[in-house]
Amino acid sequence: MKKWYLMILVLFIALLAACSSEANNSGGENETEDNTQDSNEESKYPNKQIELVVPYSPGGASDMVGRTVGSFMEKELGVPVVVTNKTGGTGAVGMSYVEGKNPDGYGIGYVPVEMSMVKALGFADVEPANFELLGRAIVIPAAVTVPADAPYDTIEEFIQYAKDNPGQIRVGNSGTGSIWHIAAAGLAEETGAEFKYVPFDGAAPAVAALLGGHIEAVSVSPSEVKANVDGGDLKILAVMSSDRDPTFPDVPTLIESGIDLEIAAWGGFAAPKGIPDDVKSVLEEAVKKAVASEEFQTVSTERGLNASYLSAEEFTDFASKQFDFYNELIPNMDLQ
Amino acid sequence: MIDALMQVLQPSVFMYMIIGVILGVFIGALPGLTATMGVAILVPLTFWLQPQEGLAMLIAIYCSSIFAGGIPAILINAPGTPASMATAWDGYELNKKGQTGLALGINAIYSALGGLVSTIFLLVAAFPISRVALSFGPPEYFALAIFGLSMMISVSGKSIAKGMIMGFIGLFIATIGLDPILSYPRFTFDNPNLLDGISFIPIMIGLFGLGEVLSQILESNKKEKVKKIKVGRIIPNKQERKQMRKPFWFSSALSTIIGAIPGAGGDIASLISWEQSKRFSKKKKEFGKGSLEGLAASSTANNAVIGGAFTTMLTLGLPGDSVTAILIGALMMYGMQPGPVLFTDHVDFVYVIIILLFIANLIVLFVGLAGANLFSRIMLVKREFIWVAVILFSIVGAYALNNSYFDVWVMVVSGIIGVILRKLDFPLGPLILALILGPMAESNLRRSLSMSLDGTAAYFFSRPITVTLLSLAILSLVFPVIKNVIKKYKTKNS
Incomplete structure (x- = not known):
C-alpha cells in the first residue's frame, strides 16, 4: 500500500518536471485558443x-x-x-x-x-x-568615464594626459570589437592620443575594474555607470552623441569639445x-x-x-x- | 528598520515567500533548471506585485533552489545545480552508508546557516566587503582560478595521472568556441552550435545524472540485492556539530567574499571551500568518502554566496553573480537603482531586502528539515522507477537550459562517456573543475597581459593578492610531494 503511494509520488514529480518546461507552452496555447476560438487555431500566429x-x-x-x-x-x-x-x-x-x-x-x-x-x-x-x-x-551614446579622483576634469585634459603618457591609459570595454571598444579607438584615432584597450566580458566587469582602480577609464554607456556616478565614485568626461544625454545634462558632448566624433x-x-x-x-x-x-x-x-x-x-x-x-x-x- | 519590518511582516509577503520556496525547491532539485533560470522566468510575473512581495518570491526562489540542488546530489549523486557539485562528493557517500537523513539534515541546516551568516555580513559590513571584492582585478581572478585548479590533484581520487588526464580534457573542452579576448573561433568546425562552446551544465547532467543511472543499471545485473534503507536521524548530534563548526565558519566567510566578487559564484565558492576545509581538517582522508565536514563546507558555501552577491549588487549596483544580474533589473523596475545611492535615498529598502533574506533562509531551514523525511523516502522507491525518473529529468533539464537539442545530445554523449569513465575508474571531479575554472583562468590571464603596461608577466608580481593566491597554489602542488619524500626518507631510515 505504502509502496504504491510512493510510486505515484515519483510519477507525479516526473510529470511535474515535464510540465515545468512545457508549462509555458501549454499555458500560452490555452490563452490563444480562448482568444481565437472561431478561427483556425493551429495556423494563427502566434x-x-x-x-x-x-x-x-x-x-x-x-x-x-x-x-x-x-x-x-x-x-x-x-x-x-x-x-x-x-x-x-x-x-x-x-x-x-x-x-x-x-x-x-x-x-x-x-x-x-x-x-x-x-x-x-x-x-x-x-x-x-x-x-x-x-x-x-x-540609442545609447558612449560615455568616457573615469574615477572621480582622477587628475583630469574635462575631456581635453584627459586627452592631453593620454598624449603626455602614451600607452599608460587603459580603457576598459565590453569586449574586443564591441561598440565601446570602437568608441575608445575612434577617440584615439580622432585626437591622436594613445590608449591600451582592455576587453571584458560585458560592461559590468569593466566598470567593476574601474572602481577597483585596475584600469584608468571605461568607454561604456551612461546607464552602466550611472549608479556609481550618482554615488560619487566615478565621473563622466564626455558623451559621444550629437546632443547631450538627458540622464546627464551637465556632461558635454565630444562635438562641443571640438572633437568631431559621434558614436552611439x-x-x-x-x-x-x-x-x-x-x-x-x-x-x-x-x-x-x-x-x-x-x-x-x-x-x-x-x-x-x-x-x-x-x-x-x-x-x-x-x-x-x-x-x-x-x-x-x-x-x-x-x-x- | 522598523518601517522595513512593518513592510515585510504581512501575510501576503509570507505567502509569496512560501510559494517561492516551494518553486525553488523544484527548480533546484531538478538538474538543468537553475536558480538563474527560475528567477529570470519569474521576474516579469512579479511586476504586478508590491516590491516587497515580488522580492520576497524572488529571494525565496534564489535561496531555496541553491539549497535544493543538494538534495538530488545526496540522493542520486546528480547535483541539481552546479553549486552543489561538491555536496555530491560527500553527501552521496553518506547516503550509501545509510545516513541519508543526516546528510539531508546537514544540507538543510548548513545551507540556511550559511545564508544567515552571509546576510549578517551584508548587514554589518556591506561596504568593506564590496571594497575587498573590487580589489579583485583580472590578475586576481586569474590567480583565484589557478588556485582553484590546483585542487585538481586532491579530487583525483586513487590515481593522480588519471585525474590529470581528465583535468586536461576538461581544459581542452573549455577552449572550444570563440576565444574570450579576440573572438577567434577555435575547434568549432564551422558548426554554429559550437561557437559559444559546449555548455557546462549539460555535461554535468550527463556525467552525473544519466551516467550514474546507466552505470547503476549495468552494475545491477551482477549483484541483485535489496537494500533496506533507513532514513535515520536528521539532526547532527553535539559532537558532529562541533566537528563541523570550523568548516562552517570558514566557508561562510570565504564564500561571502567569493560571492561578492563579480563573476564568481556558488560553483567556485563551494569547490574552493570544500578544498580549503579539507586542507585544514584533521580528518583529510574522509573528504570525498562521506565526510560531515566536507558536506557542511559545501552546503554552507553555496548559500553563503548569496549574501556576498547581494552585497555587491546593493553597494555597487553591479551583479555579484548571474542571479543578482537579473535582480538588478527587477529592482530598477520597482524604481530602485541599486548602488551607493540606495543606501542614502532608500535605506529602508535595503533593510527590506536584508529582512527578506533572513526570513527566506529560516523558511529554507524549516522546509529542509521538515522535508528531509519526505525527500529521503524517494530512496525507498524501487530503483527502476528512480532510473526512469532521472533519465526523464536529465533530458528535460538539458533541453530546458537553452531550449536546444544540441545540449540534449551533449548530455547523452556525456552520459555514455560517464559510464565508460566510471568503468575505467577515471575520476570526474577534475573534469568538472577544469570546465568551471578553465575559461576564467584563460580569459583573465590574457586580459591581465593586455593590461600590463609593459606587456610582461611582471605585472602579476606587483599585486599582493595575486602573489599570495599563486603562491598558495604552488605550495598546495609542491607540499604533498615534499611530504611524500620526507615520509619515504623517514621510513627508509627507521
Whole structure:
C-alpha cells in the first residue's frame, strides 16, 4: 500500500518536471485558443512560446531592453516570450543563432549596433541585410568615464594626459570589437592620443575594474555607470552623441569639445530572413507598441537609455548606413 | 528598520515567500533548471506585485533552489545545480552508508546557516566587503582560478595521472568556441552550435545524472540485492556539530567574499571551500568518502554566496553573480537603482531586502528539515522507477537550459562517456573543475597581459593578492610531494 503511494509520488514529480518546461507552452496555447476560438487555431500566429534571443549576458542594457520589450510582447501577443541569453563573439553568437532560426516568427532576437560591425571586424558573417528588421528601440551614446579622483576634469585634459603618457591609459570595454571598444579607438584615432584597450566580458566587469582602480577609464554607456556616478565614485568626461544625454545634462558632448566624433550604440529587434509577411507585421506592431508603452519609457529613463523608435523600414535603412560607416571606419583603426 | 519590518511582516509577503520556496525547491532539485533560470522566468510575473512581495518570491526562489540542488546530489549523486557539485562528493557517500537523513539534515541546516551568516555580513559590513571584492582585478581572478585548479590533484581520487588526464580534457573542452579576448573561433568546425562552446551544465547532467543511472543499471545485473534503507536521524548530534563548526565558519566567510566578487559564484565558492576545509581538517582522508565536514563546507558555501552577491549588487549596483544580474533589473523596475545611492535615498529598502533574506533562509531551514523525511523516502522507491525518473529529468533539464537539442545530445554523449569513465575508474571531479575554472583562468590571464603596461608577466608580481593566491597554489602542488619524500626518507631510515 505504502509502496504504491510512493510510486505515484515519483510519477507525479516526473510529470511535474515535464510540465515545468512545457508549462509555458501549454499555458500560452490555452490563452490563444480562448482568444481565437472561431478561427483556425493551429495556423494563427502566434500560438506557442516565442524565443527572444539577447546576444549579451543578463543584467546589461541590452538584456534590460530585451526583457522589458519581451514582457510587453508577452501581454500583447498572449503567448510566453522567453528571453534567452546567448553570449559570445561580441554578440555574433546570438545573432548568428537568430539568423539560423526557422523563419516562423517563434525565434526572434535583440540586435545591437554590433550587427553592423562584426563583419568589418572579421568576427562573423553577420550583417543587417541577413535579417528582417522589426524596429529600433533605443540609442545609447558612449560615455568616457573615469574615477572621480582622477587628475583630469574635462575631456581635453584627459586627452592631453593620454598624449603626455602614451600607452599608460587603459580603457576598459565590453569586449574586443564591441561598440565601446570602437568608441575608445575612434577617440584615439580622432585626437591622436594613445590608449591600451582592455576587453571584458560585458560592461559590468569593466566598470567593476574601474572602481577597483585596475584600469584608468571605461568607454561604456551612461546607464552602466550611472549608479556609481550618482554615488560619487566615478565621473563622466564626455558623451559621444550629437546632443547631450538627458540622464546627464551637465556632461558635454565630444562635438562641443571640438572633437568631431559621434558614436552611439543602438538596439532593435530582428527576425530571421524569410518570415511570412503577416507574421512580420504582427511582430513589428508588437515592437512598436512595446517601445511606446509607459513601462518601456519608465524603464529606459530609469536606466538612462534613450528610447528612440524607428519603424522597420527606417531601421533597415539606418542599419545599412551604419554598416557602411563602420566598414569604412574600422579597417583604419588600430584595435590591438 | 522598523518601517522595513512593518513592510515585510504581512501575510501576503509570507505567502509569496512560501510559494517561492516551494518553486525553488523544484527548480533546484531538478538538474538543468537553475536558480538563474527560475528567477529570470519569474521576474516579469512579479511586476504586478508590491516590491516587497515580488522580492520576497524572488529571494525565496534564489535561496531555496541553491539549497535544493543538494538534495538530488545526496540522493542520486546528480547535483541539481552546479553549486552543489561538491555536496555530491560527500553527501552521496553518506547516503550509501545509510545516513541519508543526516546528510539531508546537514544540507538543510548548513545551507540556511550559511545564508544567515552571509546576510549578517551584508548587514554589518556591506561596504568593506564590496571594497575587498573590487580589489579583485583580472590578475586576481586569474590567480583565484589557478588556485582553484590546483585542487585538481586532491579530487583525483586513487590515481593522480588519471585525474590529470581528465583535468586536461576538461581544459581542452573549455577552449572550444570563440576565444574570450579576440573572438577567434577555435575547434568549432564551422558548426554554429559550437561557437559559444559546449555548455557546462549539460555535461554535468550527463556525467552525473544519466551516467550514474546507466552505470547503476549495468552494475545491477551482477549483484541483485535489496537494500533496506533507513532514513535515520536528521539532526547532527553535539559532537558532529562541533566537528563541523570550523568548516562552517570558514566557508561562510570565504564564500561571502567569493560571492561578492563579480563573476564568481556558488560553483567556485563551494569547490574552493570544500578544498580549503579539507586542507585544514584533521580528518583529510574522509573528504570525498562521506565526510560531515566536507558536506557542511559545501552546503554552507553555496548559500553563503548569496549574501556576498547581494552585497555587491546593493553597494555597487553591479551583479555579484548571474542571479543578482537579473535582480538588478527587477529592482530598477520597482524604481530602485541599486548602488551607493540606495543606501542614502532608500535605506529602508535595503533593510527590506536584508529582512527578506533572513526570513527566506529560516523558511529554507524549516522546509529542509521538515522535508528531509519526505525527500529521503524517494530512496525507498524501487530503483527502476528512480532510473526512469532521472533519465526523464536529465533530458528535460538539458533541453530546458537553452531550449536546444544540441545540449540534449551533449548530455547523452556525456552520459555514455560517464559510464565508460566510471568503468575505467577515471575520476570526474577534475573534469568538472577544469570546465568551471578553465575559461576564467584563460580569459583573465590574457586580459591581465593586455593590461600590463609593459606587456610582461611582471605585472602579476606587483599585486599582493595575486602573489599570495599563486603562491598558495604552488605550495598546495609542491607540499604533498615534499611530504611524500620526507615520509619515504623517514621510513627508509627507521
